Amino acid sequence: MKAGIYARISQDADGTSLGVHRQVDDCTLEARRRGWDIVDRFVDNDVSATRSKHRPQYARMIDAVTGGEIDALIVWDVDRLTRTPRELEDIIDLADRYKLQLANVGGDIDLSTPQGRMTARIKGTVARHETDQQSRRLKRKFEEKALKGEPHGFTPYGFLRVRDESGATRDVRNPEQAPVVAEAATRFIDGESLRGICADFNARGIHGPRAEKWNTTVLRQILQRATNAGLRTHRGVVVGPANVEPIYDEDTHHQLKAMFDDPTRKNSYVGNTPVHLLTSIAICGLCGSTMRRLRGIVNGTGKQQPPAYGCKSCFKIRRKQSLVDAVVTEHVLARLEQPDALAAIAAGDPGRVKAAEDQARALEARLATASDQFADGIIDGTQLARISAKLRPQIDEARQVVTRALPHSSLAAFTGPGAAQRWAAAPLEQQRAVIQALMTVTILPAGIGKGRDESLIRVEWKTGN
Numbered sequence: 001m002k003a004g005i006y007a008r009i010s011q012d013a014d015g016t017s018l019g020v021h022r023q024v025d026d027c028t029l030e031a032r033r034r035g036w037d038i039v040d041r042f043v044d045n046d047v048s049a050t051r052s053k054h055r056p057q058y059a060r061m062i063d064a065v066t067g068g069e070i071d072a073l074i075v076w077d078v079d080r081l082t083r084t085p086r087e088l089e090d091i092i093d094l095a096d097r098y099k100l101q102l103a104n105v106g107g108d109i110d111l112s113t114p115q116g117r118m119t120a121r122i123k124g125t126v127a128r129h130e131t132d133q134q135s136r137r138l139k140r141k142f143e144e145k146a147l148k149g150e151p152h153g154f155t156p157y158g159f160l161r162v163r164d165e166s167g168a169t170r171d172v173r174n175p176e177q178a179p180v181v182a183e184a185a186t187r188f189i190d191g192e193s194l195r196g197i198c199a200d201f202n203a204r205g206i207h208g209p210r211a212e213k214w215n216t217t218v219l220r221q222i223l224q225r226a227t228n229a230g231l232r233t234h235r236g237v238v239v240g241p242a243n244v245e246p247i248y249d250e251d252t253h254h255q256l257k258a259m260f261d262d263p264t265r266k267n268s269y270v271g272n273t274p275v276h277l278l279t280s281i282a283i284c285g286l287c288g289s290t291m292r293r294l295r296g297i298v299n300g301t302g303k304q305q306p307p308a309y310g311c312k313s314c315f316k317i318r319r320k321q322s323l324v325d326a327v328v329t330e331h332v333l334a335r336l337e338q339p340d341a342l343a344a345i346a347a348g349d350p351g352r353v354k355a356a357e358d359q360a361r362a363l364e365a366r367l368a369t370a371s372d373q374f375a376d377g378i379i380d381g382t383q384l385a386r387i388s389a390k391l392r393p394q395i396d397e398a399r400q401v402v403t404r405a406l407p408h409s410s411l412a413a414f415t416g417p418g419a420a421q422r423w424a425a426a427p428l429e430q431q432r433a434v435i436q437a438l439m440t441v442t443i444l445p446a447g448i449g450k451g452r453d454e455s456l457i458r459v460e461w462k463t464g465n
C-alpha cells in the first residue's frame, strides 16, 4: 500500500488542537502497524475548521489520490481531514471511486467501515449545526437577559455589577460614581451646558469614565442611558424595567432624552449659547400655542425667506424674527429704565416655579417621546392623540403656574440707568428670563398687506401675582 498522511493544525478556541508533529508521528506509527509505505505527507496550517479557507496540501492530497500516487490515507482523526459534511461526502466518494483505504489513529471513527462513515456523517452534521447555532444562541442569550432586565456587556458608569444568590447579575449604584451622574443630570436639566459641567468635574478632580478627564461626548452618552432610570434597552429600544438600582427616576430620563433629541437645542446644549430670543416665549395670536424659530426657507418663487417665528401648533402665524426681536427689545429697554415700575412684579415664588417648571418639562418630554415613538411606528396615531390629549392640558396648566410664580430678582441687575448696555451684554438665557418675567408676547394674525405691522406684535406687561 502506498500511503499518504494528512495532518492539519488549527487554532481551535477550546484549546484541543493537536500539534502537527504529534499527528504525523501517530499516523506514521499507524502506517507501520498496518504495514503501509508512507510515500507522502500533506500538512496544512489552518486557522479554523469552519472557515472556508484554501488548503493547498488537501488539494494536493486529492490529486495524489486521483492520480494513483497513493491508495491509502492516514489521518489522526476525521475532523483533521474534513471540515464540513460536504467535504466528508467528497472524501467518502473518493474512497469508493478510487478504492482508497482510510485509516485514522485517534478518535473513534473508522472511515473504512460503513458504521464508521455513518458515525462520521452524524458527527460532522452535529458539528456544523453547533457552529450555526452558536451565534444564534448568543443572541438569544442576550435577548433573554434583556427581557429579564439583567445586564450584559460592560458595567455602565455609575454602577457596580453584583451577583445575587441565584446567580443572576444585577447592577447597583456605585457609591462614588452614581452621585456624579445624578448631579450632572440635575445641572443639565437646570440649564447648564455639558461643557460647563465637564469643566467643573475636571476642576474638582473627578475621574472620568474612560480617561481621567471628562468631555461632552462621554457625558452626553451617560446622560442618555436608560439604565440610569432603571430601564433596560435592547438594540436601542426600552424593553422594560432593568434589574438595577436606578440613579434617578423615569421622568428625569424622559426629560433628558427630550432635551438631547430637541433639534432646536442641538447646538445649544453643548456650549453656552442657547436658541433664540423668543423661541417658546412668543405666543400665537390664533391658537395660543408657543412659537418656534424657523429658518428661512426658499419659497415657491425661489426667494429666500428671512428667519421667522412660526406657530408650533396651527402653523398659521409666521413673523419675521428680526422684526419681532427688535420690537420686544425696545419694549424691554423702555421698561427697565423705569425701575420703580418693576417693583410690583418683583415678588415671586422660586420653589413653586422650579416645581412647576420641572413638571412642565417632564410632561413635555413625555409628549416628545410619544411623538418619536409614533414616528418610529411603535405606537399608532390614535394612541399618540390620546396621550397628547391627556398631557397637553397638564402642560398648559404647569406653564401657567410657572408664569404666575416666576421670581424676578434677576431683574434688579438690569434696571436703572445703563440698563440698555447691561441688557445688550447679557447672555441670551438671561435676556429670555427677563422677557418671561416682564411680559407676554403675542403675535397677532396679519391682515392683508399688513404683514410687517409692528402693532401686530402685542406686548402685555405682567403685574406679578
Ligand SMILES: [Zn+2]
Pocket (backbone or CB within 6 Å): 284, 285, 286, 287, 288, 289, 311, 312, 313, 314, 315, 316, 317
Ligand atoms: Zn397657532
